[in-house]
Amino acid sequence: MKINGVFIEDTYAEAFDMRATRVIITGPDETWANHAATAFTGFATSVIGCGVEGGIEQQLPADETPDGRPGVACLLFAVSSKDLGKQVSNRVGQAVLTAPGSAIYSGIAGERQVPMGSQIRFFGDGYQASKVVDGVRYWRVPVMDGEFICQESTGMVSAVGGGNLIFTARSHRQALDAAAAAVAAMKQLAGVIMPFPGGVVRSGSKVGSQYKALMASSNDAYCPTLRGISPKSELTPEVGAVLEIVVNGLTPDHVARAMRAGIEAIAERGADEGVLGITAGNYGGKLGKHHFQLREIMA
Template sequence: MEINGIAIDDTFAEAFPMKATRLVVTAHNETWAMHAAVAATGFATSVIACGCEAGIERHLDAAETPDGRPGVALLMFSMSGKELAKQVERRVGQCVLTCPTTAVYAGLADGEPIALGRNLRFFGDGWQISKMIGGVRYWRVPVMDGEFVAQETTPVVKAVGGGNLLILARDTDAALAAAEAAVATMRAVPGVILPFPGGVVRSGSKVGSRYKALPASTNEAFCPALTGLAAKTSLTPEVRCVMEIVIDGLTEADVTTATRAGMQAILERGAAAGVVRLSAGNYGGKLGPFHFHLRRIIAPEAAS
């Protein structure tokens, strides 16, 4: 399949079940809400070493938040609810509780609750106050600028992690420009985050390594430096730079929507912009239950 001169591989992105939650962080103004949100979602690119994958989902107007202040919606993904709870407690404790004027609320309505303010309240050293409002428990912890308000729990839902799109381009400029265009449209999709820096990752990996200690290593099949060397390559000689966009979403549909948005953004720019092919990473389909077939996503009726 080829659209606007760009080839679309007959392949699929293979994704995994994860546990996710959405937090709403508000503050006195947008700037401070962003400071908290950026810090809380920092160093959260991959569960391999960060404990969770997290990102900013979107900005919230004052009219959209529980306390009438500007805010930010964050999504956090982990491989288990337990690990997610640990990450939420650490990140909110260190990056939100500490950040001037912030408050934090659950951003999902239903799901298995994990602690949000429940344990952070102990920072109050006995001065904390519990308040039930409309059936929801909040904790009020006295701090130097007033009160830190945190909802007691946040619901955790089943989610999808590891959706991806590979952009195979003629050179670095073309690859980056295409990736940036895709990221800009994908970030507008609700329910997803692109956890890597700028939404893009250049170190696509495969499972395993020749070194025992490493669970993953570079995916040589997509490394232009190894096109002529590696036993198996997925690249043709005109591909000199590959970028990947990793997508975590609350639902399979969210990941599909984001993938489609990203593909469309690249395809609209046409082959003249330097993109040769679109592809996706998988493990043969045996490891992850979620398969995002690129051709079906971009043209559901055409693909068979």
């Protein structure tokens, strides 16, 4: 299959079940809401080292937030409810409680709840107060600029992590430009985040390593500097750089739609802009239950 001269490989992205939540962080204005949201979703590229994968899902106007102030919806994904709860609590404590004027609310109704403000309240040293509004408990923690409002818990849902696109280009700049276009298109959609820096990862990995302590290592099959010696190299001589976009979504459908938007944006640039092909990462289909066939997504 070729779209606009860009070869779409007959393969699939292999993705995994995860646990996710959406939170809404509000602030006195968009700038301060985003400062808090950026910190809240910082260092959240991969569960391997960060414990959680997260990102900003969308900006919310004041009339769409619980307290009528400008807000930001953020998604966090973890491998277990325990990890998710721990990360939410830690991040609220370090990144939102600390941000001037901020407040944080649950943005999703889940089948289960993970703690959000139930521990942070103790920062109030006995001066904290709770208020139940419409059956929802909020904590009011006195801070130096007034009160920090934090919903007691946030909803947790089953979600999908690890959807991905890998694409090859003639030059690094052309790969970057294609990646930026794809991420911009994917960010238009609700229910997904691309957790890596700028939504893009350059250090795609394979399972295993020659070092016993490592579970994963550099995907030498796609490293252009090794194309002459890697026994599994997939790269033809004209490939100058390869980049990957990882996408996590609330449902398989969210991931599939985001992957389609990404492929369309990359393919739209076409072979004339140096894009050569699009493939996806998988582990032979044994590790993840969700398989996103690229050609089916584009059918």
